Each structure stands twice: as structure tokens, then as C-alpha cells.
Amino acid sequence: MTRFLLFLILLSSSEAATIQRIWLSFQRETPTHLTVNWETEQPAPSEVRYGINIEAPAVPPQQRKQGFEMGSVFSDRLVTLHHLEIPIPTKDVTYDYQVVSGTETSAVHHFKAMPTKELRIAVVGDWGFAQPDLAALIKDDPHVLMTAGDNVSSLHQQGREGTKAFSALIDSQPELFRSTPFMPVLGNHDREIRSRGPKPPPEAVYDVDATAYCEFFALPGNEWNWTLTFPDFSARFVALDLEHIQDMGTTWQTGHPFDEASAQLTWYRQQMEPSRSGHTITLHNERSATMRGQLKGEWGRLFQRGSAAITGFGYFAERAMVDGFPCYNTALKGNGDKYPDPKSAFFASEHSCILLTFKPKSPMQIEIKNLAGQVLDTQSVPAK
Template sequence: MKNALITLLLALWSSVAIAKVERIWMTHQSPDNSKIVISWETTAPGDSMVEFGTSPQLGESVKVDGSRTLHHVEIPLAQKDVVYHYRVKSGDQASDIHTFKGYSSKLLRIAVVANIRADAKLNFTAIKKDEPHLLISAGDTAMQYQFATQADKEATKSHSTAIDTQAELFRSTPLMVSLGNLDRKIRPNGLSMEEPGYDIEATGYRKFFALPGKEWIWAWDIPDFDLRLISVDMSHTGDFGKPNQACHAFDKDSEQFKWFEETMNGTKAGFVVTMFGETGGTVRRHAEGGWKRVIGKGTLAISGECYHAERTEVDGVTYYNSSVRGNGTFGHDPQAAFSDKAASYQLLTLDREAGTLKSELKALDDGRVLDSKTFTKRAK
């Protein structure tokens, strides 16, 4: 009996000692793509270390002292056109060695998705075949209230679940996230309408994802491809000032509009993509047309609000909507030049030598191209 107990204790100790880290994702926090943040969660608190290199032998490491279960470690990306290998460690907990592609020097592919909503049934096979260097979520990556028994602003379990739905993809491709209303919703519909339904500050979202700037709004650059991405906080704007208000103020005197205008005016990039979680037609009307005016200084705008694929041309500016959920019945733009009910994603391909950006709306089920348009650099 004593020997059996000792054997059991040794087995339990061994399982703890080699506990494997499975939930890993990558984002960018610095203002450009010269660094990347490796993030992971552990069952027990500990320090944070990433070992990395351009071969399975790794060779370099960055360590952050302290004890935590949610880990963010930023590492440099010194080389292009290579495959990086990495492993994360926290105390006795460690991951396998995983890989991700370093950024390309010639052709850059960015896949844009929306409305993942922590849904494990979504099939991203077509996206994986495109081998994107970067993923962007244009809103509603998770449903923060999904597992909450009370209004917990710092809850991150739904974000964790969203990562688990595409675990291999998210640990091999960096993910830049743009806010949607469900990413900060802290009470399900039907509860007291006298209390806020959303955490305007997006506390749990900003805790879970390491993003640039204020995180609820951000700007981020890929200098080699003359590209700037700008994410603003616009979702369900019709509920502003009500208990179901889902975003920061967006009027012409608001903090974010002033930031957006200043950011756009200071942008020298040849390609500028603006992202938001509201319909393009609604955004164009806000701030007395100010949003339309400032967005028009960029290249294109992307929304993840509605459940269909759409391209709209207004005064020489292109507005897109796409969603990994299809057959939507709301938010169709009467000015749309193209529309399709298919569940879709958007693939942006930048050709450095040609100086072009090709935007394709693609069907999620098989990757077929639904709509395509090529952009040249804007006048600076």
C-alpha cells in the first residue's frame, strides 16, 4: 500500500513538473512590426520566458520576472523571410516548440476576419491555405459575458475560449484585434437595463491582448510595405448615451475623433486601412460627416459589423464589410457596388516591388474569390 501511494505521488508530481502550455497567441504592442508579443496562460502562477531563434535549437531568450498566470513577453524580430521557432516557459510549465513566419520582404498577406465569437465550429482551412503573415479581427472576436455569472469587467475566459477555437493558427500567426461590442459586453441581453451592458473601457479585452497605444484605439505600421493600420472604437453607435452604449464617444469633440484626425494627418504611409465595428454608412454620418472626411484621407475602411461580404464606393473611397458568418439580413448598404451573402474573410496582399495592395473578399468555405480590387499608393 505504501509503495502504491509513493508511485501515485510521483506520478502526480511528474504530471505537474511537465505541465504543458497549450493556449498561446501572438500580437503586436510596439508601434511597428520589428517586435512581436508572445502571450500565453498557465494553470499556476509563475515568471514568463520565451526562448526563440531561427532554428529548433532556439538560442535566444527574453524573461519577465514576477508571478502571473496571464503572460505577455515581447521579443525582437531581427530577420525577415525566415521561420522563427519558439517555446514559452513559466516555472515548471512549458510549451512544445512552435513556429511562425517572420515578415516577408517582398509579398505580404493579411487575412481579416470578423465575428469569431469564440465559435469552435468555424472552419478556417481556406484562410490557412492563404498562409497569411498577419491576422486581423475586425470585431467580436469573443463574447465577454459568455461565461459570466455576474458583470465582471476583467473576465477573460471568453477571450481564452476564442483562442482555443483556432489554437494552431493563433500560435503560428500574429493576431491584431479591433474592438467589437461583444468583446466588452458584461451583461447578457434581458438583464437590468438600468445598469451598463458594456464595459466601455474594455478592461478584460485590454488585459488579454497586448496592443499598441491605448489598445481600445490603436495605430500600427509595417514600414517595409508602406502600410499603416488604424483601429477605432465604433460599434452599435445608435445606443450611445443609453445603458447599452457599446463604445467611447465619437463626436467631433471626442478624444477618439481628435486622435483619429491627428493620426491620419500625421500619417505618411502610402496605404492606410481604417477598421471599425459599425456599418460604413453609419460611420460616414457621424461627427457631422467628419469621420467620412478623415477616413477619405486613407486607402480603404473595413467593418466587421454585418454578416455578409460587401464593397461600397463613396466619393472615391472604398468601404468593406466581411464576416465569417454569412447570410445576414441586416446592414446592407444601398450604395454597395458588390454584395454577397456568403460567410467570408478579406485577404489583403501587398506587393512591395509593384507598390500595390490587392483586396479580395473570399468565401470562407472554399476560399473562392468573391470580389477583387487593387489599390495604388495614396498621395502623401
């Protein structure tokens, strides 16, 4: 059956679409496959039907003449939280897809394949405490949306226990999450299972293992830390589990250890110490100035082996420069307390996001933008 006929079948079935909560992610360390994620009320099998949209303007004319067969991936496991990978080998095109679970289906949705000429990555922070208007970010048309932590406010308020807080996040921007791969990074609030209170209680306030987060999202590696590499642009992102490090060893401990003997530090050294060309960007949720000084400056040394570090610790927009190395802070809620980095070179109390633009064999462009789309700060960073 041709791609066109299958597209008509999908289009007709989308009129009765019942599956609404869908999001995309990458589960491998290079984006050769895309993971389609969705939820159903009742346990059901999982299927993703997909193919290249031959009507999309991005498809080269020579490919439009060929037509395409649809692909399909299926799992007979009965689940309510669905994660299925599909291969996305063709670049510079638009893909159609539809999810199916038993008698339930979604509408036909679309996502951009990986590009070859320009890659745009948006990074946001502190989504859990904001009600952002993301129209300007969506207009920037990022290929991937990443975060710098605190994606939700907690896992225990307003009936949002377990994974329900993350479901509510997806529901807040359904079209964005259906069309743009989402790669979150952990903050303390993403695993807060009890109220913090004025002093450490007898029981743990945070789930250090981030069980709900790792269950809900399909990410590379350990999921609480991960890497994602875009070989065509010599660009790599490294996600760490760093936040509220002063509470380590108490019932307020939020994340995985980061000391000299820790698995996290060993893993990060493995990512950063080999000589690599291109760009490596570190994402985390601790204050950069605090983290740079840990272990007699070892964490700062490892940061600086890359091209930039981005955190969502404070509710403001900032770029600090440490011996020419840029450390960013971004927050969708940008009107909080001000505590600039000692090396601060740009600071603004504005709701913000960061847009990174990569082109082959070109410097990386990093822009701090407010949510009206205005560029507040821009840097051109040569490849290592």
C-alpha cells in the same frame, strides 16, 4: 552553446509540454518585436526561448551556414497571464520559440518573420457567432490575422466571465494562434458583461473601458484603439472603437465617445490628416454608411484620407464604393439579415474573410473570399 544544440534541448523538453494556450501579437506600432502570450493555471514566472530555424527553407543559404544562438527573455513576476516581447530583427525567415513558466513548458512552435517581398494580412469579423472552418484562410498563409470586431459572443455566458471568453477563442484555433500574430479590434460583444434586454437597464450592460479585452490582449497604444505600420510596404492599419453608436449616453453605451470633443476623434485626426504616402486601412465595427455621416460627414472624410475601411458590423460580405473609396464588410457568419450600404457595389450572403496583399511599390490587392477559398470580389488599390 550553438543554436542547434539549444534546439535539441527544446525538442526533448517539448515531449512533456504542458502549456497549450499560446497566442502572438504586436505591442509596438511597428513589428520590430513580437509579443508571445500564454496562460498558466498557477502564478509563475515567464520565459520565452527563441531563435531562427536554420532548417527552414525560407532561410537564405548563406545564413544557414552560420548557425544561430538562441535568445531568451525572462520576467520573474508571478502571473497567470503572460506577455513577453522578443526582438525579431531578421526578415524572410522562420523563428522557433518555446515558453517556460516554472516547471511548465510548451512544445516548440514556429512563426514567420516579417517579409520583404510580399505581405499578406487577413481580416475576419464576427468570430463570436461563428464556428468557422478556417482551412482555406490558413492555406493563404497570412503573416498577420486582424479582426473587425465581435471576436466573442459575450463575457457573461456559459461561465465565460472576465477573460475566459477570449481564452476559449484561442482554444478554438490553437495552431493558428501559436503561429500567426493576432490583432483584434473591439466590437460591442467583446465587452458585454450583462444581457442587453429589451430596454436600457439601471446598470451598464457593457464595460466601456473593455477591461478584460485590454488585460488579455497585448496591443499597441491604448489597446482599445491602435495603429500598426509595415514600413517595407508603406502599409498602416488604424483600429477604432466604434460600434452601436446610437446607444451613446445610455446604459447600452458600448464604446468610447466619438463626438467632436472626444479623445478618439482627436487621435484619429492625428493619424489621418498628415499627408502620408502608401496605404492606410481603417478597421472598426460600426456600419460604414452610418459612420460616414457622423459629425456632418467628418468621419467619412477622415476614412477617405486612407485607402480602405473595413467593418464587421453586418453578417454578410460587401464592398461599397464612395467616390472611388472602398468600404468593406466581412463576417465569418455571413448568413444574417441583409441591409446593403447605399453605395454597395458588391454584396453576398456568404461566410467570408478579406485578404490584403502588399508588394513594395505596387498597388494593394484586396480580395473578399468565402471560407472555401473562392475569391468573391477583388480590387487593386493604388497607393496614395
